Amino acid sequence: MIKAPINKIIDQSFVDGPGNRTAVFFQGCNYHCAYCHNPETINLCMNCGLCVETCPVHALSIVDGKVVWNEDLCCKCDTCLKTCPHLSSPRVKWMTADEVFERIKRNAPFIKGISTSGGECTLYKPFLIELFGKVKGLGLTALIDSNGSMDFRDNQDLLDACDGVMLDVKSTETEEYCSLIGGDGSGIMDKAIYLASLGKLTEVRTVCSPDFSSEKTVDDVSRSLAEYQNKGDIHYRIISYRHYGVREPYRQTIKEPSPDWMAHLEQTARNNGMIHVTVV
Amino acid sequence: MIWFENIDEARQAVMDVVQNPALTHEQQVMQLAGVACKTLPCIEGPYTEEFVKLYEEQMMIEMDHIPYVARYILPDYAKFMKNGSKFLRLDPPKNLYEAVTNLLVMYHNTPSVTHFPVYLGNFGELFEPFCDGLTDDEIRTILRGFMIQLDRTLGDSFVHANLGPEETRAGNIILDLVAELQNAIPNMTLLYDPDITPDSFAEHCISTSLVSANPAFAYDPEYKKAFAPYPYAIASCYNGLPLGGGAFLLHRLELGHAARASKSVDDFFDNVLPHAVEVMAGQMETTIEFIVEKSAFFKSSWLVKEGLIDLDKFVGLFGMVGLAECVDTLMALDGKPDLFGETDDANQMGVRVMDALEALVNRHESKYSPAFGHKFLLHAQVGLGEPGVTPATRIPIGREIPLYDHLRQCALYHHYFQTGVGDIFPFEVTAKKNPGAILDIFKGAFKLGMRYISTYAEDSDLIRVTGYLVKKSEVMAVHDNNEAAINDMSSVAYVTLQEHHTLERKVRSVE
Known part of the structure; x- marks a missing residue:
């Protein structure tokens, strides 16, 4: 049985794709974005034990050299997340696809489908393929929420297993893109266009700040993708950068955008022919 | 006591009504009728x-x-529209103006326990045949006046109209008017059948509900089955x-x-x-x-x-x-x-x-x-x-x-x-961005056996108290100033809001 590290499962989410969905968040990401809103999902636990000492309700302990989380004692105060120097969380469960599926099955009457997110869920490709197969058996849809690192041209099996991808396009300027993700990255628009041409690009998201070249990115994205909307709806979510959840020192250095500026970006996307545009 | 034990009690009840500044004339007349009945065992x-x-x-x-x-009286409106009425001296309507006039006359002459009609008909079915040849703006102008007339003259939250299960032009225009006008009257229900009602229309109903607590959803297939062979409505x-x-x-x-x-x-x-x-x-x-x-x-x-x-x-x-x-x-x-x-x-x-x-x-x-x-x-x-x-x-x-x-x-x-049965679930404001999500939840609820369900957003001034609607702002104003409102439930609702903690009903999160 393959297991994957699951950070959390939200049974009822209105903000992870179309309709009501159960959202499964995986632990671990291959990007290290400056503005990440949940940086505690980036790395796997190193079992250093620092959080065990600060937990006010003693819900954490070390057993056989590993940090163990007692969910029943946990008061969700997030002290462990603040303590962790490694961008990780001790509140992660290694689960089998069957275990995750059991949880989804209980929600099945009330949801349109599931969305897998992270972290970066595509790091757990065999797990996803197994889970999606089961989920589709219930008549539910399965969407992948991805940071853009996976090239689906080389991962046809995963693409076939899902119903669509919700893709981050952080920037269309390669240099800025690499700087934002803290690593190598290129060809994001080629990846997006490939998905769009197959009608499998459910959603594109760009986090915007006056400190990024967001105007150019929104213009490029909408201009490139508009023509593929006849293959399937593409929702463009233009997201205001918010300080909430962002780690230091970036929290202080990135500016939040004004509503007027966001409205201007929305207009740009619409002028370029995007039908479904939302500012959040 | 259910009835008055002596004439002094009855006289006092009459005087209480006559001197109450928080009742309209019409409400006084109706309450005096109630007092009169209480003189009998x-x-x-x-x-x-x-x-x-x-x-x-x-x-x-x-x-x-x-x-x-x-x-509760549910007249056969289809028959009334087809035949007109001898008693009301009305010919069958030939256009939307006449349809609205005939209905308003009908409502005035249709009683119930509250004195007002508790069923106004299925607005989609009643108006759709008269919409051909009219632009949306023309229809909206006529129905806007109609909806205002209902709210200001049928002063009771138990006045009820239906929509669906089919999507109609008239239905969509009425939903827009419901959101715009922010009236507690009429109470409305969508007769919802997932095989007949398009998701787009159901989502329009939910978007409207989030800003005006109206319409509620009734699971049409179950009600249909329960009342067969007779057609039913919600009143x-x-x-x-x-x-x-x-x-x-x-x-x-x-x-x-x-x-x-x-x-x-x-x-x-x-x-x-x-x-x-x-x-x-x-x-x-x-x-x-x-x-x-x-x-x-x-x-x-x-x-x-x-x-x-x-x-x-x-x-x-x-x-x-x-x-x-x-x-x-x-x-x-x-x-x-x-x-x-x-x-x-x-x-x-x-x-x-x-x-x-x-x-x-x-x-x-x-x-x-x-x-x-x-x-x-x-x-x-x-x-x-x-x-x-x-x-x-x-x-x-x-x-x-x-x-x-x-x-x-x-x-x-x-x-x-x-x-009659139903439950109410308010949602966070963010739900307005994804009405399809609430529709998914409603579909699940109906699949599992619920028959009637409704919602509103936590910031809505219009709310469903138990099964009826009030404007929170009006209830508070009526109570604070001891003054009359056209809707008789605006004074009655205050006690329920307090005793049942209606305003503290759990707001459901979007994630």
Whole structure:
């Protein structure tokens, strides 16, 4: 049985794709974005034990050299997340696809489908393929929420297993893109266009700040993708950068955008022919 | 007391109404009619003495004392539109203007227990045939005036209209008007059938609900099946009843009181509940006999004479309230701490109570109501905000459980109520961005057995109190200034909002 590290499962989410969905968040990401809103999902636990000492309700302990989380004692105060120097969380469960599926099955009457997110869920490709197969058996849809690192041209099996991808396009300027993700990255628009041409690009998201070249990115994205909307709806979510959840020192250095500026970006996307545009 | 014991009491009641600055003229006239009826004792029958005793103990409530009209009336509007009316001197309408005029005249002449019509028809069906050849703007102008007229002249939140299950142009325009006008009247229900109602129309209804608590959703396939072969509609708060018929009256059994009056769980099931049902059903039968045989209504009403209603399609509604308190009390009598909604044992006790109640009510053979096999229908009553009496089969506000579990729990009880039952779930404001998500949840609830469900967003001024709508701002203004409002429920609702903590109803999160 393959297991994957699951950070959390939200049974009822209105903000992870179309309709009501159960959202499964995986632990671990291959990007290290400056503005990440949940940086505690980036790395796997190193079992250093620092959080065990600060937990006010003693819900954490070390057993056989590993940090163990007692969910029943946990008061969700997030002290462990603040303590962790490694961008990780001790509140992660290694689960089998069957275990995750059991949880989804209980929600099945009330949801349109599931969305897998992270972290970066595509790091757990065999797990996803197994889970999606089961989920589709219930008549539910399965969407992948991805940071853009996976090239689906080389991962046809995963693409076939899902119903669509919700893709981050952080920037269309390669240099800025690499700087934002803290690593190598290129060809994001080629990846997006490939998905769009197959009608499998459910959603594109760009986090915007006056400190990024967001105007150019929104213009490029909408201009490139508009023509593929006849293959399937593409929702463009233009997201205001918010300080909430962002780690230091970036929290202080990135500016939040004004509503007027966001409205201007929305207009740009619409002028370029995007039908479904939302500012959040 | 149910009625006045002496003339001084009656005189004082008259003076109280005459001097009350918080009533409109129309409300004074209606309340004086109520006072007049209270000068008479209950309609006398074999169970009256025992009924009055249980009434004094607050185990049951009589809601139609001396009935001079059937409680809920659902005229056959299709017939009225086709034939016009001799009594009202109206020809069948030929265009949308005439349709609106005819209906407004009809409403003025269609009574109910509240004096106002509790069923206005299916707006989609009534107006759609007259929309051909008109632009959306023309339709909107006419229906906008119509909707304002309803709210300002039919001053009661139990005035009710239907939409669906088909999507209609008229329906979409009315939904936009509902969102724009922010009126509490009329209450509205979408008759929702997932195989007929397009998602786009259902989502339009939900978007409208989030800003105006209207329309609610009734699961059309179940109601259709329940009333077949007669077509049905939803009237008043949320009552499914046959078109061309309605309800004679509604009495209410307070299950919490019945449980508290029991020495043990066995005593409740073996003695207290069977006795209460026998007495209430018996007194209902006596009062129905009065409506049919003695009151003028079924003999002289123009609605009867023109065949817009049919005596055979009227039914007695056996109301219940407070299943939560009943179950909590019975569990305690059994020495268990389980609370209704919180454990399977408690919820199964609720099922046991409802099974018993259903069987006992079905035992009563009525002289009337052939369209219902001479039975009464169980009705999930909400009460009027008595402290410690939770509406119907609901979980008390403040004790709500996670949403999916809550909906599953509701579904355990909805099927007992062919006529009226419903639950209400407010959502965070962000839900407005994704109305399809609420539709997914409603679809699931219906699949699992719920029959009626409604929503509003946490920032909505219009809210559903129990089954009816009020504007929060109006309720507060009426209370604070002791002044009158056109909607008579704007003053009544204040007590319910306080006693049932309606404004603290759990808001459901979007993630």
